[in-house]
Amino acid sequence: MRPHQKEDSRLKNVTIVDVAEAAGVTAMTVSRVMKGYKHVSPKTREKVLRVAGEMNYTVNMTARALVTGQTGIIAVITEHLNHPYFANLIHHLELQLASQGYVMRLLYTDEELDSLVHSTKSSAVDGIIVAGLHGRVQEYLRRRTDESQPCVFISPESFSEADYIRIDFRPALTEAIQLMITAGRKRIAYVGIGTLDFPHQMLHWEGRPSTYRDEMEKAGRRVELIGVNPSIEIDSPARIEALKDYFQTNGCPDGLVCFHDEIALHVFRALTDLGYRIPDEVMLVGCDDLPFMKFIEPPLSSIAEPMAEICALAWKFLQMRIAAPDLPLQCATITPQLMVRKSLLA
DNA sequence: AGACAGCCAAGGGTCAGCTG
DNA sequence: CAGCTGACCCTTGGCTGTCT
Numbered sequence: 156m157r158p159h160q161k162e163d164s165r166l167k168n169v170t171i172v173d174v175a176e177a178a179g180v181t182a183m184t185v186s187r188v189m190k191g192y193k194h195v196s197p198k199t200r201e202k203v204l205r206v207a208g209e210m211n212y213t214v215n216m217t218a219r220a221l222v223t224g225q226t227g228i229i230a231v232i233t234e235h236l237n238h239p240y241f242a243n244l245i246h247h248l249e250l251q252l253a254s255q256g257y258v259m260r261l262l263y264t265d266e267e268l269d270s271l272v273h274s275t276k277s278s279a280v281d282g283i284i285v286a287g288l289h290g291r292v293q294e295y296l297r298r299r300t301d302e303s304q305p306c307v308f309i310s311p312e313s314f315s316e317a318d319y320i321r322i323d324f325r326p327a328l329t330e331a332i333q334l335m336i337t338a339g340r341k342r343i344a345y346v347g348i349g350t351l352d353f354p355h356q357m358l359h360w361e362g363r364p365s366t367y368r369d370e371m372e373k374a375g376r377r378v379e380l381i382g383v384n385p386s387i388e389i390d391s392p393a394r395i396e397a398l399k400d401y402f403q404t405n406g407c408p409d410g411l412v413c414f415h416d417e418i419a420l421h422v423f424r425a426l427t428d429l430g431y432r433i434p435d436e437v438m439l440v441g442c443d444d445l446p447f448m449k450f451i452e453p454p455l456s457s458i459a460e461p462m463a464e465i466c467a468l469a470w471k472f473l474q475m476r477i478a479a480p481d482l483p484l485q486c487a488t489i490t491p492q493l494m495v496r497k498s499l500l501a
Numbered sequence: 502a503g504a505c506a507g508c509c510a511a512g513g514g515t516c517a518g519c520t521g
Numbered sequence: 522c523a524g525c526t527g528a529c530c531c532t533t534g535g536c537t538g539t540c541t
Binding site for chain 3: 186189
């Protein structure tokens with residue numbers, strides 16, 4: 156045993172040196188084969204791969220990271236995956252990363268911001284895609300000390316400090332509200348994340364509620380914001396009960412625009428429980444166009460984001476930033492489309 | 502000249518062994 | 522006992538040498 160060698164389980168792992176010895180080449184040649192570099196004869200390559208396979212050798216990513224400074228890991232900051240929208244987003248991102256041999260590390264936005272920043276320090280991951288953190292992005296950017304860390308945001312907001320893909324819901328939302336107005340709807344309300352006591356707080360969140368407000372004011376209509384309390388679990392019947400209470404107490408608007416599809420589904424359930432007919436009495440539209448929207452009767456209208464395109468673009472931006480840290484800031488705007496289904500057809 | 506393969510150093514964290 | 526030193530982990534990029 157060498158002077159500092161320990162009886163450590165790590166030492167039992169098959170290394171590049173073991174494979175090299177068994178294959179009768181040097182570790183350098185094994186490394187070249189594993190990386191797919193040129194200047195290795197087909198005969199040597201075949202032998203190294205065969206021996207490596209027989210010995211169950213796998214590349215030690217920690218050691219590789221030591222040399223290259225690249226871990227092959229991309230951090231993705233997201234909301235929890237019990238939100239179908241984020242589950243779908245992560246699915247598409249994972250397809251993109253896996254196709255390039257990268258591994259995804261999921262971090263959730265309910266972690267402390269300092270903890271998120273710590274988890275994504277440059278030595279731990281090669282880059283970050285931020286797809287959550289609604290309302291906390293500016294604070295996150297302030298706390299990020301390592302600005303050399305490649306980072307791309309997928310967000311309805313735009314930034315001057317980082318690369319981003321902006322998802323602009325305004326045109327589709329405007330189209331939905333115009334459809335309701337044209338159909339003669341008098342009382343169009345917005346259902347978002349917030350509390351019933353302080354619904355106007357949701358206007359500070361991002362573009363969707365403020366687009367609704369702007370369109371309503373432009374049309375000379377009254378703004379009506381209905382808040383769904385985010386502290387109530389998404390699968391809790393209490394959300395539906397709260398909405399029913401609201402509609403029973405205040406009467407029901409004849410047009411409802413929802414922050415996202417899950418809320419639209421809660422609203423749909425509350426309305427049908429109360430005996431309202433959609434769209435005859437209430438026109439309803441959601442946002443994100445999750446798969447279940449078209450299987451409900453009547454099929455629910457929604458605003459569809461081209462998720463594959465968004466994820467491909469985010470990954471492209473991140474790769475470009477990793478390759479060229481001094482690149483000018485990159486940004487792109489994606490405009491989702493309104494899917495008009497029966498719930499919006501008067 | 503080009504293909505192929507070996508040598509060497511370096512990278513950051515850990516920990517055994519040495520020194521005061 | 523605390524603090525310091527340096528071997529070790531594993532892989533790879535750059536350079537160099539050998540062979541056809």
